Amino acid sequence: MAEKKPKDKKNYHHGSLRQGLMDEATRMIALGGAEGLSMRKLADNVGVSRTAAYHHFKDKNALLCAIAEQGFQKWQSHFALLMDEQSGDMSVWLGHFVQGYLNFSRENQEQYDLMFGRTIWKNGAPTATLKKASFSCFHNYVDLIRQWQVKGYVDSNLDCLRIAQVSWSTLHGMSRLLNDGIYLDKGAIDAMSKSAVEMILSACGTQQLKPFTAAEC
Amino acid sequence: MAEKKPKDKKNYHHGSLRQGLMDEATRMIALGGAEGLSMRKLADNVGVSRTAAYHHFKDKNALLCAIAEQGFQKWQSHFALLMDEQSGDMSVWLGHFVQGYLNFSRENQEQYDLMFGRTIWKNGAPTATLKKASFSCFHNYVDLIRQWQVKGYVDSNLDCLRIAQVSWSTLHGMSRLLNDGIYLDKGAIDAMSKSAVEMILSACGTQQLKPFTAAEC
């Protein structure tokens, strides 16, 4: 403690502190959530002084926004992959989509919380670029449903914006209830997914698949 | 500042500090959220010393749990009122229910966040009594759907637990997206509610109402 690591004189300037901070912060957040992230511990882990980060991010909120933004990029590339595999059967594909969404929100719990949670959106203030990322993310989804209407998969008397909002809400709600530990039975995720898919399909006026059997009530 | 309020000797003991703390805390949380609530400011507002609260609540988390629990009681009485007005037409009633849920979550935003948010469920630890309140709240909803199946309103081949989970997720998701400021257009709430109702109805295998017209997409 008395002696700090020598760190050869060269790197008084770290070189890539911004990236280093983001990486370590992402790691720490994945472990202990955003509220467990302390700017001081972060700096310490990266091997830099308390306030060094403030030369790269206006404040803690700005750091969190940057990490959320990266989350949106990650999701967009997942989404793009899903879009590629779009084949004939919409209802099968929707199953993949729902599964993909829930997997993403589970595997990136804390980052997901930053992307869609109150830490940034309510308490902090979303960066302009973060806002953009989030909106384009949602609009991609609306566009998808619009396409489906054109292709005749979805009743075109329906308002695609509402369908998008409500179905997204369903996925978001499930993600939250699971991630936050209100729904605890992780074993039920598959069954819930199936129900969600059926629900969305029926709301779309799409011709129904064979209904899944479910009786234990 | 030099002189503290005299507070006639009588009330060294406050008399009803526990309730006083809860009331003021609820008020403060409604204004600035749970993360804006400081134990010290709270004590100050109630006119008591920093640590007095710790004789009534184990820690901050316990206080928050108590407030969340009160939230569940409030919701249960709303729910009971709704149940009373249950008349013949299930689809009309479901509309009232959805509206009631969204109203509750909007009018009690911060308390709702405590009831169903990560502050307690993920980060803190829910009190035993809070857990009980929350579970019985959800089970009431499951029971309702079970009743509907008996009455023939809902396809009894469906798993009522799944229906409950998914439809609740929809309502929770909408509430969160609105409360946390991700969905901003409060003017769209009614339209979203209608869509949500239609979606849940169609998922229940209930005979459809006249579909709402919605075309601006």
Add this chain to the structure above:
DNA sequence: GAATAATCTTGACAGTGTCAACATACCCTA
């Protein structure tokens, strides 16, 4: 090579939750 800008460090401040030790008032029994 000197000036300017970018980056990093130390010091400081006002907050936070909560533990330990002490003070006061109430209540119940002898």
Add this chain to the structure above:
DNA sequence: TAGGGTATGTTGACACTGTCAAGATTATTC
């Protein structure tokens, strides 16, 4: 009624937090 135990309230202290201001060091540019 006296006295002791218990519930409730207070003050002091500790380790932590985010972030501002001022100074130190290196990189960049004219």
